[in-house]
Amino acid sequence: MDVFERIFGRSSSSASVAKKRLQVILTQDRTDISLETLNVLKDEIVSAISRHIEIEAANVEVTISNDAEGYRLTANIPVVSTRTVRVRTAGARAPRRT
Amino acid sequence: MAGQVITITSGKGGVGKTTATANIGVALARRGQRVACVDADIGLRNLDVVMGLENRIVYDLVDVVEGNAKLRQALIKDKRLPELHLLPAAQTRLKSAVNEAQMQEVCGELKKEFDFVLVDSPAGIESGFKTSVAPADQVLLVVTPEVSSVRDADRVIGLIEAYEKPTPQLIINRLRPALIRRGDMLDTADVLEILAVELIGIVPEDERIISSTNKGQPVALEDHSESGAAFMRIAQRLMGEQVPFQMFAESPGWLERVSKFLRR
Numbered sequence: 001m002d003v004f005e006r007i008f009g010r011s012s013s014s015a016s017v018a019k020k021r022l023q024v025i026l027t028q029d030r031t032d033i034s035l036e037t038l039n040v041l042k043d044e045i046v047s048a049i050s051r052h053i054e055i056e057a058a059n060v061e062v063t064i065s066n067d068a069e070g071y072r073l074t075a076n077i078p079v080v081s082t083r084t085v086r087v088r089t090a091g092a093r094a095p096r097r098t
Numbered sequence: 099m100a101g102q103v104i105t106i107t108s109g110k111g112g113v114g115k116t117t118a119t120a121n122i123g124v125a126l127a128r129r130g131q132r133v134a135c136v137d138a139d140i141g142l143r144n145l146d147v148v149m150g151l152e153n154r155i156v157y158d159l160v161d162v163v164e165g166n167a168k169l170r171q172a173l174i175k176d177k178r179l180p181e182l183h184l185l186p187a188a189q190t191r192l193k194s195a196v197n198e199a200q201m202q203e204v205c206g207e208l209k210k211e212f213d214f215v216l217v218d219s220p221a222g223i224e225s226g227f228k229t230s231v232a233p234a235d236q237v238l239l240v241v242t243p244e245v246s247s248v249r250d251a252d253r254v255i256g257l258i259e260a261y262e263k264p265t266p267q268l269i270i271n272r273l274r275p276a277l278i279r280r281g282d283m284l285d286t287a288d289v290l291e292i293l294a295v296e297l298i299g300i301v302p303e304d305e306r307i308i309s310s311t312n313k314g315q316p317v318a319l320e321d322h323s324e325s326g327a328a329f330m331r332i333a334q335r336l337m338g339e340q341v342p343f344q345m346f347a348e349s350p351g352w353l354e355r356v357s358k359f360l361r362r
């Protein structure tokens with residue numbers, strides 16, 4: 001642990017690594033969602049988002065985990081530029097959710 | 099009133115089921131409860147040794163099931179605690195020597211005479227595990243704060259639910275406060291959050307467990323060890339008493355973190 005972690009937390013301690021690993025392992029043990037399904041999901045997410053935003057497709061991570069609040073599908077998507085890719089269907093604004 | 103059958107089990111082997119069974123049995127008996135400990139680990143019996151009763155075995159569980167002995171003849175009475183009894187496992191037989199229905203019948207008989215029937219389950223999730231869980235009114239799941247033990251515990255929770263038994267209650271064993279403080283061991287909150295089951299006790303790692311096992315004198319026979327006290331609190335909770343949980347450095351304060359830093 002480095003100085004900051006010693007004082008402010010234990011975010012990269014072996015215990016917290018163990019906890020994060022367990023959350024991933026158990027979610028896979030408990031569900032029927034395979035790694036293959038997650039990879040297909042990842043490809044589809046990448047292609048959907050790339051139509052609008054420039055992202056680092058190679059570094060996208062899609063994981064399923066669960067905690068006290070339930071299962072959670074998380075996509076970690078590094079963005080290359082915040083300028084939006086020009087969208088072909090411009091003008092069609094999504095209706096606001098009520 | 100009929101007693102309850104409590105099966106002590108785990109996912110991973112060697113995490114402390116037998117130690118827990120012996121000590122919870124001792125602790126309950128010290129509180130005046132009538133207790134029968136049943137060794138369901140047929141072929142690899144150990145509960146007799148941990149309890150220090152190995153020299154008194156005449157008949158065993160398989161003898162009872164096969165009709166070679168009466169239950170009363172096979173039960174060993176512990177001379178140190180008049181309320182404590184052991185039904186030993188057979189050492190030279192296979193797990194398949196006792197099936198679920200037979201285990202249920204034996205435990206059903208014991209329940210009539212004892213307040214608590216504690217079943218020490220074998221390692222693994224094969225037939226022996228299922229047999230030992232079959233008679234349970236309540237299941238205690240022993241886990242150590244390690245990745246493989248927690249993972250296997252999770253699997254067993256699923257199996258126990260599939261058998262339509264009540265959700266097990268957790269015993270976290272071999273907790274090492276110094277490692278937790280350093281961030282090198284999962285703490286109680288971590289394990290509970292991951293497994294999402296109720297806690298019934300935390301037992302610290304304690305050298306005395308090794309020396310007491312050497313002598314065949316479970317730590318819970320005496321008052322002065324931390325682990326013995328932890329088993330006593332589990333026994334009290336099983337009896338329905340409200341006993342506060344002892345925290346073993348689970349949430350170190352900032353001062354402690356800083357002072358540790360200063361020392362180096």
Ligand SMILES: Nc1ncnc2c1ncn2[C@@H]1O[C@H](COP(=O)(O)OP(=O)(O)OP(=O)(O)O)[C@@H](O)[C@H]1O
Nearest residue numbers: 111112113114115116117221272302303304307308
């Ligand atoms: N809290 C503890 N502190 C120190 N040592 C412990 C503790 N709990 C258990 N042990 C030791 O761990 C070892 C395994 O314990 P035990 O035999 O009770 O496990 P088990 O789950 O019954 O094993 P098996 O799966 O083989 O039946 C023993 O040597 C025991 O003394």
Ligand SMILES: [Mg+2]
Nearest residue numbers: 115116139144
């Ligand atoms: Mg054992």
